[in-house]
Amino acid sequence: MKGFAVMKRTLSSVEYSGEEEIMASIAKAISHPVRIKILKLLASRQCCFTGELTEIIPMAQSTISQHLKALLEAGLIQGEINPPKVRYCINLETWLTASTLLGGFFNADLTCRCECR
Amino acid sequence: MKGFAVMKRTLSSVEYSGEEEIMASIAKAISHPVRIKILKLLASRQCCFTGELTEIIPMAQSTISQHLKALLEAGLIQGEINPPKVRYCINLETWLTASTLLGGFFNADLTCRCECR
DNA sequence: TGTATTAATCGTATATTTGCGATCAGCAAT
DNA sequence: ATTGCTGATCGCAAATATACGATTAATACA
Numbered sequence: 001m002k003g004f005a006v007m008k009r010t011l012s013s014v015e016y017s018g019e020e021e022i023m024a025s026i027a028k029a030i031s032h033p034v035r036i037k038i039l040k041l042l043a044s045r046q047c048c049f050t051g052e053l054t055e056i057i058p059m060a061q062s063t064i065s066q067h068l069k070a071l072l073e074a075g076l077i078q079g080e081i082n083p084p085k086v087r088y089c090i091n092l093e094t095w096l097t098a099s100t101l102l103g104g105f106f107n108a109d110l111t112c113r114c115e116c117r
Numbered sequence: 118m119k120g121f122a123v124m125k126r127t128l129s130s131v132e133y134s135g136e137e138e139i140m141a142s143i144a145k146a147i148s149h150p151v152r153i154k155i156l157k158l159l160a161s162r163q164c165c166f167t168g169e170l171t172e173i174i175p176m177a178q179s180t181i182s183q184h185l186k187a188l189l190e191a192g193l194i195q196g197e198i199n200p201p202k203v204r205y206c207i208n209l210e211t212w213l214t215a216s217t218l219l220g221g222f223f224n225a226d227l228t229c230r231c232e233c234r
Numbered sequence: 235t236g237t238a239t240t241a242a243t244c245g246t247a248t249a250t251t252t253g254c255g256a257t258c259a260g261c262a263a264t
Numbered sequence: 265a266t267t268g269c270t271g272a273t274c275g276c277a278a279a280t281a282t283a284c285g286a287t288t289a290a291t292a293c294a
Contacts (some may be wrong), residue, residue, distance in 0.1 A: 106216035
C-alpha cells in the first residue's frame with residue numbers, strides 16, 4: 001500500500017481515473033469490519049480518542065495499531081502523538097471526500113429497465 | 118469470500134453487527150479500481166451489458182470474469198445467463214442498500230472540535 | 235456431428251492482508 | 265539512570281487477492 005499508484009503486477013497496466021483510485025483506496029480502508037467499528041467509535045465520541053480501543057475491541061494491541069495505520073494512510077483519521085499516548089480522530093477532509101465520491105456513486109439515478117435476473 | 122460470516126483466523130473472534138459486515142462486504146467489492154470502472158460502465162449503459170468489457174478493459178478475459186464474480190457475490194450486480202453470452206446489470210436492491218449504509222455512514226454530522234493534527 | 239463463440243473455471247505464481255507475540259521508541263516520574 | 269506506560273514496528277505464519285494462460289461448458293450454426 002502507500003498512496004494510490006501501486007499495483008502493476010501485470011504488463012497490461014489498465015488506466016484508472018484519479019477518482020476511481022481514490023474511491024478504491026477509501027473503500028479498501030473500510031473493507032474490514034473492525035475498521036468500520038473503529039471509525040464508528042471515533043465518530044461517536046464527539047471526536048478524539050485513544051487506544052482505549054484495545055479495551056473495547058478484543059484484539060491484540062499490535063493488530064489494532066495496524067488497523068489504525070491503515071485508516072491513517074487512507075487519510076480517514078488523523079492522530080495527535082503525545083507520548084506515551086496518541087489521540088485519533090476522524091479526518092473531516094477525507095471524510096467529506098468519501099461522502100462525496102461514494103455518495104455520488106451510489107446515488108446515481110439508475111433507472112434500470114432490463115430483464116436481467 | 119462468500120457470505121458475510123467468515124474470518125476467524127483468530128480465537129478472539131470479535132463481534133460485528135450485521136451492518137458492519139454488510140458494509141465491509143460492499144466496500145471490499147469496490148476496493149479495486151477495475152471493479153469501480155466496471156460498475157460505472159454498467160451503470161452508464163442505461164443497464165444491461167456484456168463481456169464487451171473485455172474489449173474496453175485491457176485485462177485477460179479470465180481476470181475480468183473473476184472481478185465480475187466478486188461483484189456478483191457481493192450482490193452489486195446480477196447476470197442473465199444466455200449462452201454463449203451473459204448480460205450483467207446493476208442489482209438495484211443492493212445498490213440501494215449500499216447507498217443507504219455508506220451514505221448514512223459518511224453523512225453523519227461530525228462536529229469535530231478537537232485539536233488533533 | 236463438427237465448429238465457432240462466449241464466458242466460467244482450473245491451476246499456478248506472486249503479492250497483499252490479517253493476526254499474533256515480541257521488541258523497540260518516546261516520554262514521565264521516580 | 266531506572267522504571268513504567270502507551271503505542272508503533274518487526275518478524276512470522278496463514279489466508280486472500282490478483283492476474284494470467286489453458287481448459288472446459290453451453291449453446292448456435294453449418
